[in-house]
Amino acid sequence: MFPIVAREEMAQGTVILNEIEAPLIARKAKPGQFVILKANEEGERIPLTMAETDPAKGTITVIYMVVGKSTALFKDLKVGEGYQDVIGPLGRPTHVEKVGTVLCVGGGTGVAVLHPITRAMKAAGNHVICVIGARNKGLLILEEKMKAASNDLRVCTDDGSYGHHGFVTDIVKEVLEKTPVQQVVAIGPVPMMKAVSAVTKTYNVPTMVSLNPIMIDGTGMCGGCRVSVGGKTKFACVDGPEFDGHQVNFDELTKRLRAYCTEEKQCYEGYCRLND
Amino acid sequence: MTEKMEKQDKKGRVPMPEQDPNVRKRNFQEVPTGYTPAMAQEEAARCVQCKKPGCVEGCPVSVDIPGFINLVTKGDFTAAIRHIWSMNALPAVCGRVCPQEIQCEGKCILNKKGLPVAIGNLERFCADYEREHGTGALPPKAAPTGKRIAVVGSGPSGLTVAGDLIQKGHSVTIMEAFHKPGGVLVYGIPEFRLPKAIVAQEVNFLERLGAEVKCNAVVGRTVSLDELFEEGYDAIYIGVGAGLPSFMNIPGENLIGILSANEYLTRANLMKAYKFPEVDTPIPLGKNVAVLGAGNVAMDSARTAMRLGAESVKIVYRRSRDEMPARKAEIHHAEEEGIEMMLLTNPVRYLGDESGRLTGMQCLKMELGEPDASGRRRPIPIKGSEFEIKTDLVIVAVGSGANPLLTQSTPDLALNKWGYIQADPETGKTSKRGVWAGGDIVTGAATVILAMGAGRAAANSIHKYLTWGW
Ligand SMILES: Cc1cc2nc3c(=O)[nH]c(=O)nc-3n(C[C@H](O)[C@H](O)[C@H](O)COP(=O)(O)OP(=O)(O)OC[C@H]3O[C@@H](n4cnc5c(N)ncnc54)[C@H](O)[C@@H]3O)c2cc1C
Ligand code: SF4
Ligand code: FES
Numbered sequence: 158m159f160p161i162v163a164r165e166e167m168a169q170g171t172v173i174l175n176e177i178e179a180p181l182i183a184r185k186a187k188p189g190q191f192v193i194l195k196a197n198e199e200g201e202r203i204p205l206t207m208a209e210t211d212p213a214k215g216t217i218t219v220i221y222m223v224v225g226k227s228t229a230l231f232k233d234l235k236v237g238e239g240y241q242d243v244i245g246p247l248g249r250p251t252h253v254e255k256v257g258t259v260l261c262v263g264g265g266t267g268v269a270v271l272h273p274i275t276r277a278m279k280a281a282g283n284h285v286i287c288v289i290g291a292r293n294k295g296l297l298i299l300e301e302k303m304k305a306a307s308n309d310l311r312v313c314t315d316d317g318s319y320g321h322h323g324f325v326t327d328i329v330k331e332v333l334e335k336t337p338v339q340q341v342v343a344i345g346p347v348p349m350m351k352a353v354s355a356v357t358k359t360y361n362v363p364t365m366v367s368l369n370p371i372m373i374d375g376t377g378m379c380g381g382c383r384v385s386v387g388g389k390t391k392f393a394c395v396d397g398p399e400f401d402g403h404q405v406n407f408d409e410l411t412k413r414l415r416a417y418c419t420e421e422k423q424c425y426e427g428y429c430r431l432n433d
Numbered sequence: 434m435t436e437k438m439e440k441q442d443k444k445g446r447v448p449m450p451e452q453d454p455n456v457r458k459r460n461f462q463e464v465p466t467g468y469t470p471a472m473a474q475e476e477a478a479r480c481v482q483c484k485k486p487g488c489v490e491g492c493p494v495s496v497d498i499p500g501f502i503n504l505v506t507k508g509d510f511t512a513a514i515r516h517i518w519s520m521n522a523l524p525a526v527c528g529r530v531c532p533q534e535i536q537c538e539g540k541c542i543l544n545k546k547g548l549p550v551a552i553g554n555l556e557r558f559c560a561d562y563e564r565e566h567g568t569g570a571l572p573p574k575a576a577p578t579g580k581r582i583a584v585v586g587s588g589p590s591g592l593t594v595a596g597d598l599i600q601k602g603h604s605v606t607i608m609e610a611f612h613k614p615g616g617v618l619v620y621g622i623p624e625f626r627l628p629k630a631i632v633a634q635e636v637n638f639l640e641r642l643g644a645e646v647k648c649n650a651v652v653g654r655t656v657s658l659d660e661l662f663e664e665g666y667d668a669i670y671i672g673v674g675a676g677l678p679s680f681m682n683i684p685g686e687n688l689i690g691i692l693s694a695n696e697y698l699t700r701a702n703l704m705k706a707y708k709f710p711e712v713d714t715p716i717p718l719g720k721n722v723a724v725l726g727a728g729n730v731a732m733d734s735a736r737t738a739m740r741l742g743a744e745s746v747k748i749v750y751r752r753s754r755d756e757m758p759a760r761k762a763e764i765h766h767a768e769e770e771g772i773e774m775m776l777l778t779n780p781v782r783y784l785g786d787e788s789g790r791l792t793g794m795q796c797l798k799m800e801l802g803e804p805d806a807s808g809r810r811r812p813i814p815i816k817g818s819e820f821e822i823k824t825d826l827v828i829v830a831v832g833s834g835a836n837p838l839l840t841q842s843t844p845d846l847a848l849n850k851w852g853y854i855q856a857d858p859e860t861g862k863t864s865k866r867g868v869w870a871g872g873d874i875v876t877g878a879a880t881v882i883l884a885m886g887a888g889r890a891a892a893n894s895i896h897k898y899l900t901w902g903w
Contacts (some may be wrong), residue, residue, distance in 0.1 A: 201713040242612040272568035378676035412789030416689045418714035
């Protein structure tokens with residue numbers, strides 16, 4: 158078992174943080190890599206990109222939104238309980254180098270994944286501007302941490318309850334208009350990454366996105382995670398999860414993510430009924 | 434033909450009792466239910482105890498077949514299984530999945546007059562009998578040598594190496610990327626052909642002998658080969674299989690409803706998705722299913738789809754029946770279960786709707802031309818023969834390649850041009866000191882018995898190395 162040593166509820170209980178004891182993974186993991194977690198014998202294998210690793214303590218941290226049966230099951234795990242299986246670190250680490258100014262854009266729980274990358278970009282000597290967004294103020298996560306990790310943090314909410322009233326793309330445009338940026342990193346819901354990539358393309362700024370297709374093994378043996386990048390099929394678990402946002406076929410990804418929507422709904426409703 | 438042989442053969446081969454096709458095509462229980470002791474003895478008595486047995490020549494690991502069959506005839510099943518074990522560590526598995534018709538049974542002298550001795554069925558019987566009636570006593574173990582071996586991958590190859598080396602007194606750790614050990618035996622081959630309890634028991638046997646099984650260990654990611662040496666391992670065996678799915682590379686392949694056989698079977702077998710929603714992993718339920726390919730993997734996929742309630746399941750294969758690589762028994766079972774064989778047919782593009790879901794497949798008719806490099810007649814497309822089939826689930830089972838995950842992280846391991854590890858065919862030694870490899874990652878996708886044979890050869894070589902040096 159992989160015990161949970163710390164647990165936090167964020168964004169009004171819709172987002173959960175788990176710090177998990179996994180010393181072998183903590184020792185090797187780099188920003189941008191993910192793990193696969195399975196709660197129990199009957200559980201599904203769920204990939205989550207790590208938000209934090211502590212090699213000295215031997216722990217990794219994941220932050221996830223409760224969206225279905227499996228994450229609801231994860232949410233019910235208490236400190237002292239744990240995951241039956243945690244596998245990793247998987248995927249290629251983020252390519253971090255000093256390029257000048259980096260613009261990091263995060264939406265929803267994507268901010269959690271963006272945080273270690275932002276920190277690494279800054280540590281590498283880049284000037285880092287950050288834009289993070291959420292639907293409303295209550296759903297915004299990690300604002301303080303992102304502030305500390307970047308040189309300049311901008312916040313937006315879709316409903317205007319906090320920060321800029323509007324989407325992250327508004328600020329991205331504004332920044333790109335005023336400042337020469339060498340690299341954009343955009344991590345969040347697929348529509349957000351698609352929109353940001355479309356904007357940065359018009360400014361011709363290289364843009365890296367982190368994809369989250371359906372996965373099973375995470376080691377390149379099933380092909381379930383395939384995505385189209387530049388017209389070629391790639392396995393996100395081994396060739397990614399990070400890809401050039403200007404090359405990714407986001408529409409295909411959106412469709413493929415819906416492959417099991419009926420089954421997922423059935424499973425989640427069953428679970429909710431059970432716990433009512 | 435001897436007089437004895439003719440007399441024996443009149444009795445004919447004892448048929449294997451099986452679940453009725455119409456019942457079994459909707460359940461996941463094992464299809465053949467196994468011989469009774471009386472049936473086993475009757476079948477064993479058909480063996481004429483050849484002086485120069487062809488069957489032994491046909492067996493890749495040279496099991497002394499007449500020897501164990503003789504013990505079965507006498508009813509000494511305990512001695513029979515011990516005799517098999519001395520050459521084959523996983524008889525319960527091999528009896529069920531070996532392609533006997535091209536190995537032992539294919540070389541049996543009785544073929545000249547009728548059906549060969551049912552060697553596979555007898556091998557399976559001995560193993561099952563022992564599992565159900567044996568004492569579970571462990572074989573003797575040599576005194577501890579203090580040497581540590583890491584076995585990477587827990588398929589038949591890795592399990593064989595682990596079993597052999599632990600009995601020679603070494604300490605063995607098996608590292609498996611998945612959350613359960615067994616390799617293809619658990620994630621690929623379905624329950625109705627190889628019950629998972631059998632594989633679990635084989636692994637448990639190794640654990641009782643003292644092997645340590647570490648799951649969730651992706652070697653090359655969680656830990657590298659060099660780090661394993663730094664941790665104090667004296668030798669490493671790589672048996673990671675050929676787990677890279679091949680696709681058709683035709684338009685539309687990323688539509689929803691097209692899965693590699695690896696994904697489909699992993700969902701069904703390892704994740705037990707056939708029990709969904711009792712378990713959380715879903716599996717697509719196709720109404721009209723097409724399986725591309727005609728090997729064991731294709732048959733397993735087709736029969737799984739049938740059991741999950743498909744209205745129709747087709748095997749779509751570009752060559753003809755004679756070239757189908759699956760075991761005869763699998764093709765036979767599949768047809769009995771109502772699976773259609775659409776031969777000399779090659780898909781050229783997938784068709785989908787606006788939500789990105791598969792609705793059909795465009796195919797071409799083929800004819801056979803001159804033999805190609807593999808010695809099989811090359812399929813050639815017939816011009817203008819395009820036609821469409823309606824399908825909402827395609828399972829691609831057209832082969833697999835070498836997964837580069839581990840080899841990429843180990844640059845000093847020599848590979849061949851297809852990315853498989855180069856290893857000495859006699860010993861399994863690789864280009865990297867202290868590292869052996871065998872099974873599918875060396876030969877390309879092959880068979881359980883060849884993977885085990887490679888494991889045994891490597892175990893002997895590793896033992897020599899640990900005793901005498903590289
Ligand atoms: C569906 C199907 C049906 C088949 N039917 C038959 C049959 O009827 N008869 C027959 O003889 N053969 C059959 N085969 C072929 C046979 O199963 C294989 O040839 C055999 O299993 C190969 O054994 P192996 O030990 O080399 O590898 P595998 O059984 O593939 O095991 C390799 C193991 O290594 C693990 N691994 C991979 N990478 C890593 C890593 N980096 N770190 C740690 N672990 C890793 C994998 O997860 C896997 O568990 C079938 C294959 C399939 C897929
Ligand atoms: S191991 Fe396979 S080939 Fe050898 S005797 Fe058994 S069934 Fe036949
Ligand atoms: S998750 Fe199976 S290949 Fe990527």
